[in-house]
Amino acid sequence: MIEPDNLLSANDLGVWVGPTQLIGAIDLTVVAGEWVSVIGPNGAGKTTLLRALAGITPYFGSVRVAGLEVSAASPRALAHRLALVVQSPIVPERITVRDLVLLGRTAHLGWLQSEGRHDHWLVDRMLARLALEPLAARDVATLSGGELQRVLLARALVQEPQLLLLDEPTSALDLGHQMEVLDLVDQLRREHGVTVVSTMHDLSLAGEFADRLVLLDRGRIARQGPPTEVLEADLVERIYRTPVTVLPPDPAQGRHGPVVLQRRPVRPSRPQDR
Amino acid sequence: MSTRARLRPTPVLVCATSVVVAALIGAALGPVWIAPDRILVWLVDQLPWVDLNPTDPLTAVEQVILLKVRLPRVVLGAVVGALLAGCGAAFQGVFRNPLADPYLLGAAAGAGLGAVTAITLGLASALVPVFAFVGSIAAVTVAWLIGSRRHSANPTTSLVLAGVAVAAFLGAIQSFLLQQHADQLQQVWAWMMGRLVVAGWSQVWTIIPYAIVTTVVLIGGRRILDVLAVGDDEARTLGLDPRKARIVLVLAATLGTAAAVSAAGLIGFVGLVVPHLVRLVLGGSYRVIVPLALLLGATVLVVADVLARMVMAPAEIPIGVVTAFLGAPFFAMLLARGRT
Numbered sequence: 001m002i003e004p005d006n007l008l009s010a011n012d013l014g015v016w017v018g019p020t021q022l023i024g025a026i027d028l029t030v031v032a033g034e035w036v037s038v039i040g041p042n043g044a045g046k047t048t049l050l051r052a053l054a055g056i057t058p059y060f061g062s063v064r065v066a067g068l069e070v071s072a073a074s075p076r077a078l079a080h081r082l083a084l085v086v087q088s089p090i091v092p093e094r095i096t097v098r099d100l101v102l103l104g105r106t107a108h109l110g111w112l113q114s115e116g117r118h119d120h121w122l123v124d125r126m127l128a129r130l131a132l133e134p135l136a137a138r139d140v141a142t143l144s145g146g147e148l149q150r151v152l153l154a155r156a157l158v159q160e161p162q163l164l165l166l167d168e169p170t171s172a173l174d175l176g177h178q179m180e181v182l183d184l185v186d187q188l189r190r191e192h193g194v195t196v197v198s199t200m201h202d203l204s205l206a207g208e209f210a211d212r213l214v215l216l217d218r219g220r221i222a223r224q225g226p227p228t229e230v231l232e233a234d235l236v237e238r239i240y241r242t243p244v245t246v247l248p249p250d251p252a253q254g255r256h257g258p259v260v261l262q263r264r265p266v267r268p269s270r271p272q273d274r
Numbered sequence: 275m276s277t278r279a280r281l282r283p284t285p286v287l288v289c290a291t292s293v294v295v296a297a298l299i300g301a302a303l304g305p306v307w308i309a310p311d312r313i314l315v316w317l318v319d320q321l322p323w324v325d326l327n328p329t330d331p332l333t334a335v336e337q338v339i340l341l342k343v344r345l346p347r348v349v350l351g352a353v354v355g356a357l358l359a360g361c362g363a364a365f366q367g368v369f370r371n372p373l374a375d376p377y378l379l380g381a382a383a384g385a386g387l388g389a390v391t392a393i394t395l396g397l398a399s400a401l402v403p404v405f406a407f408v409g410s411i412a413a414v415t416v417a418w419l420i421g422s423r424r425h426s427a428n429p430t431t432s433l434v435l436a437g438v439a440v441a442a443f444l445g446a447i448q449s450f451l452l453q454q455h456a457d458q459l460q461q462v463w464a465w466m467m468g469r470l471v472v473a474g475w476s477q478v479w480t481i482i483p484y485a486i487v488t489t490v491v492l493i494g495g496r497r498i499l500d501v502l503a504v505g506d507d508e509a510r511t512l513g514l515d516p517r518k519a520r521i522v523l524v525l526a527a528t529l530g531t532a533a534a535v536s537a538a539g540l541i542g543f544v545g546l547v548v549p550h551l552v553r554l555v556l557g558g559s560y561r562v563i564v565p566l567a568l569l570l571g572a573t574v575l576v577v578a579d580v581l582a583r584m585v586m587a588p589a590e591i592p593i594g595v596v597t598a599f600l601g602a603p604f605f606a607m608l609l610a611r612g613r614t
Binding site: 051054055056074075076078079080082083084086089090091092093094095099103104106107108109111112114155159 | 495497500507512514515559
């Protein structure tokens with residue numbers, strides 16, 4: 001049997017902060033072109049896992065991206081392979097949208113080198129693709145949450161990575177902008193052949209867009225697989241400690257993944273109701 | 275607002291012109307007035323293949339005053355000012371801290387202790403700058419060794435705190451030495467409040483190699499300062515090793531600061547205010563801030579030296595007093611207007 005072309009493989013991955021183990025014994029493979037979404041309740045270790053995969057948080061075990069061991073790689077070599085869009089970015093003061101996107105070319109430039117024609121062409125192309133051209137001269141501080149998310153995506157994509165890591169890409173967005181950003185990521189990964197690993201809170205959106213889900217519980221993988229196998233009511237109820245109803249995918253209604261609805265917990269009747 | 279932060283010709287030309295004008299004024303003013311236009315014509319006339327045949331050339335005495343006294347002082351002031359402002363901009367960028375100045379990691383305290391040690395030991399005055407230079411480099415090195423940890427959650431804060439601790443410790447030793455050698459207090463104070471006293475060009479030539487190294491590294495690294503502005507984690511995922519970048523930039527800025535301090539004593543506010551002034555007018559990109567801060571710093575210190583010489587002539591005010599007297603209210607005004 002021929003092994004699939006794994007772009008990312010993590011083996012026995014663990015992250016400790018002092019005596020506390022935040023995640024442990026994670027085995028994860030991501031095939032090139034796939035979209036894998038990491039889900040789980042607060043504190044499950046989603047962001048920690050993503051940061052370990054990006055080489056920001058030190059880890060035990062092994063993480064390889066495009067054949068390169070992440071902990072041993074230089075930031076420059078790693079940035080050629082993966083880009084990370086963080087949940088709460090630091091936005092420098094008085095920087096324009098175009099200049100922030102241009103920072104995505106850092107890994108392609110030497111210390112004393114300035115951006116060349118190709119770098120500017122790439123930035124212009126990405127600004128146009130993400131409908132950011134009218135905002136190019138705007139101060140980033142004046143953007144809405146959805147606009148900022150698009151700018152960060154543009155910055156990540158001009159890095160020309162093979163793997164795009166997205167930490168809660170929709171957390172600060174309203175319903176309309178959530179769908180807009182995720183649709184955009186989906187289109188871009190198809191256009192650019194980029195592999196996506198994201199963390200997401202919204203289970204229905206995760207199931208709608210990802211090829212595979214990885215459900216984390218207290219730092220360990222509770223289950224991974226296609227959305228229909230992971231988003232099972234019993235499992236979700238047990239891990240999130242809340243009753244849910246899971247509706248099956250309904251392509252006729254435009255739903256390709258299961259929909260997870262939270263139910264009101266059944267409480268004992270109050271004495272006066274008896 | 276333009277889409278790109280680029281170093282445009284107009285601000286460079288304005289700042290470069292301000293340096294030349296300030297230098298001419300600095301060279302013209304003194305007990306003997308030499309008209310700036312005569313200085314300019316004479317200087318241009320000295321260039322190879324230029325023969326202006328001036329109608330009113332400088333006299334031999336004026337040439338001696340210009341070449342041996344005023345020009346070395348003006349050039350030294352310009353270089354020191356440029357270094358302090360450029361290094362201030364670099365420190366503000368590296369530490370993502372608008373209150374950073376070239377003395378953030380203990381350079382001033384180290385230089386102060388070095389100078390006080392040399393003076394209280396009764397060493398030759400020529401050794402004071404050497405001790406100041408060594409003290410400055412040593413203090414920053416110690417602060418770096420204490421505050422720089424590979425996996426610190428907040429490496430810049432650790433470094434700044436280490437700088438505070440080192441400065442406090444060295445300050446205590448300095449105070450003790452001063453208390454034990456109260457008779458040399460005036461000499462020490464004269465050094466600490468900053469002064470541009472030159473004996474020919476020797477001090478200028480001494481500082482020039484450091485100025486060149488610092489300027490080349492800071493100008494070359496100004497794009498890197500923009501990357502560091504997004505924080506260490508994001509900078510790393512963009513492909514920059516923030517720790518290595520900090521080492522190179524802090525090393526260059528420390529060399530420049532130590533050279534400036536050893537040549538002119540402790541001159542405050544130039545390194546803090548000048549980068550803010552550029553930021554206020556031309557935006558937050560270090561591609562613009564660093565080169566223009568270098569130029570504007572030169573202008574500011576040459577003008578401050580003119581004031582130091584002229585306000586109470588024939589007596590001189592320490593130049594550090596002038597920069598603090600003008601810089602502090604200006605900075606307070608920026609803060610009050612919420613523009614920093």
